[in-house]
Amino acid sequence: MHRFNQMLILLSGLLIVTSCSVDELPAPDVAIQYMLGGETTIYSSGPDAFTFPLPNLDEAGLAEHFLSDAAFEQQFVSAPAEQFGGLGPVYNHTSCNGCHVRNGRSSIPQFAGDPMSGLLLRLSVPGFDEHGGPLGAPGFGGQLQNKSIYGVQAEGTIAVSEEQKIMTYADGSSVILTHPTYSIADAYMALPENLMISPRNAPPVFGLGLLEAITEADILSHADPADQNGDGVSGQPNTVYDPYTHLMQLGRFGWKAESPSAKHQSEAAAHNDMGLTTPAFPIEHCDGQSNCTEGLQDVVDVDDATIELFAHYFQTLAVPAQRNYNDPQVKKGAALFEEIGCGACHISTYTTGVHPIASLSYQTIHPYTDLLLHDMGDDLADHRPAYAAGGTEWRTAPLWGIGLTQVVNTRATFLHDGRAKTIEEAILWHGGESLASRNAFMQLSAEDRKALLAFLNSL
Ligand code: HEC
Numbered sequence: 001m002h003r004f005n006q007m008l009i010l011l012s013g014l015l016i017v018t019s020c021s022v023d024e025l026p027a028p029d030v031a032i033q034y035m036l037g038g039e040t041t042i043y044s045s046g047p048d049a050f051t052f053p054l055p056n057l058d059e060a061g062l063a064e065h066f067l068s069d070a071a072f073e074q075q076f077v078s079a080p081a082e083q084f085g086g087l088g089p090v091y092n093h094t095s096c097n098g099c100h101v102r103n104g105r106s107s108i109p110q111f112a113g114d115p116m117s118g119l120l121l122r123l124s125v126p127g128f129d130e131h132g133g134p135l136g137a138p139g140f141g142g143q144l145q146n147k148s149i150y151g152v153q154a155e156g157t158i159a160v161s162e163e164q165k166i167m168t169y170a171d172g173s174s175v176i177l178t179h180p181t182y183s184i185a186d187a188y189m190a191l192p193e194n195l196m197i198s199p200r201n202a203p204p205v206f207g208l209g210l211l212e213a214i215t216e217a218d219i220l221s222h223a224d225p226a227d228q229n230g231d232g233v234s235g236q237p238n239t240v241y242d243p244y245t246h247l248m249q250l251g252r253f254g255w256k257a258e259s260p261s262a263k264h265q266s267e268a269a270a271h272n273d274m275g276l277t278t279p280a281f282p283i284e285h286c287d288g289q290s291n292c293t294e295g296l297q298d299v300v301d302v303d304d305a306t307i308e309l310f311a312h313y314f315q316t317l318a319v320p321a322q323r324n325y326n327d328p329q330v331k332k333g334a335a336l337f338e339e340i341g342c343g344a345c346h347i348s349t350y351t352t353g354v355h356p357i358a359s360l361s362y363q364t365i366h367p368y369t370d371l372l373l374h375d376m377g378d379d380l381a382d383h384r385p386a387y388a389a390g391g392t393e394w395r396t397a398p399l400w401g402i403g404l405t406q407v408v409n410t411r412a413t414f415l416h417d418g419r420a421k422t423i424e425e426a427i428l429w430h431g432g433e434s435l436a437s438r439n440a441f442m443q444l445s446a447e448d449r450k451a452l453l454a455f456l457n458s459l
């Protein structure tokens with residue numbers, strides 16, 4: 001986004017805050033709860049709701065944010081180029097925001113090879129890499145790169161087949177769900193026989209600095225791997241290799257919590273999604289393509305400072321406030337959410353610890369996630385393990401901002417592979433540890449289901 005536009009939007013955002021505080025003072029009991037990001041909350045519910053910087057940044061922090069915004073939106077081109085070269089040789093997209101549309105989700109492919117989609121396929125074969133992570137597929141590595149620069153073959157295209165199933169509520173009404181199965185078409189070489197494929201849609205990227213600022217002790221305090229409290233819910237942390245510390249660390253980011261930090265997530269994205277070489281990942285993705293490494297430079301395509309900028313951008317993106325928090329239907333939905341057990345995994349409240357970005361420290365926030373892995377049943381399984389995450393396990397998705405998903409990107413959908421067209425469908429796909437809670441949802445009256453959905457849409 002252009003800097004001046006953003007400034008204007010920021011200013012109008014501030015004006016809205018001022019006018020809100022006159023007419024719509026929240027009742028004391030919800031005064032804090034509705035500020036989903038604590039003091040970093042912004043007041044916007046339009047298509048740009050995920051694009052605002054933390055309102056409590058100081059002048060220098062704000063300047064840094066706008067600089068990092070440019071990096072996140074930068075389209076990279078193939079080498080040789082004076083600036084922003086190094087794209088590919090194989091890649092998935094030319095910029096970060098090409099997939100994270102307005103900092104929200106990407107859309108899933110509407111047809112084989114849909115260039116608008118940011119969905120990607122993670123790949124592996126049975127076994128482990130040297131750090132206990134997934135073992136890349138011979139000839140393809142850990143991800144299908146479905147685009148390539150001139151003169152190089154892309155690894156293949158993403159194909160999909162669909163099956164439908166009907167879910168019927170206790171009151172007799174029903175919903176048709178569509179289950180996509182992703183595969184690879186036009187592979188540039190024979191696919192390994194035992195290939196495992198995990199489809200991943202690009203998630204939203206706001207509020208992630210706050211999630212990074214939740215203390216490890218706080219996250220681990222919710223883990224219950226052996227389900228000792230007997231509630232059927234047994235969250236466990238992912239533990240992943242950190243290339244900076246060379247240690248195994250708590251995973252926080254990605255649909256299976258495979259990334260330990262904002263910096264790692266950025267550097268891995270630059271390398272895997274855009275084909276940029278970086279200080280931690282200096283080797284091009286040339287898994288077997290002929291003429292792949294021709295003409296590539298010896299120096300890395302992006303330096304550490306650029307990686308830090310990518311990270312700084314989403315670390316300093318604000319969380320939009322809850323809307324309609326005083327609406328009786330929304331309040332009823334919030335109560336039902338806890339009553340039927342959604343809150344066992346989608347944990348509402350934390351106080352962040354200390355973060356190097358001071359604006360993120362000591363904030364009381366409401367992300368509705370435990371950042372832990374849960375068995376979500378066979379229907380959602382990708383059968384592709386990643387560190388501690390088994391083939392049926394996923395990280396509890398944060399629910400803040402979820403009601404604005406399709407305001408920000410009308411083509412956006414829900415769940416790790418984007419199979420759910422609505423929030424209601426996303427709930428109906430819940431299985432495994434969340435089966436009891438899903439079944440309780442299906443027992444609710446139409447009016448109560450509506451209240452629960454009104455609550456989720458207010459987030
Ligand atoms: C090809 C599309 C694509 C591009 C390009 C892309 N991403 Fe992503 N991004 C994804 C997908 C898919 C995931 C989920 C990955 C997973 O589950 O492992 C993701 C995850 C993330 C996350 C974690 C979100 C969360 O809730 O845990 C962050 C942060 C992120 N990307 C930042 C970036 C940055 C920074 C760039 C540019 C350097 C970038 N992405 C480029 C598709 C993309």
Ligand code: HEC
Binds near residue numbers: 340342344345426456
């Ligand atoms: C056992 C833990 C658990 C329980 C209980 C649970 N969820 Fe989830 N929820 C998850 C996980 C894990 C995901 C991500 C699944 C995926 O993407 O495949 C998720 C995803 C979602 C999503 C989609 C989020 C997105 O970003 O696309 C919604 C909406 C949701 N849950 C709402 C609910 C509601 C409402 C309930 C109660 C009826 C509930 N959940 C109960 C763990 C849980």
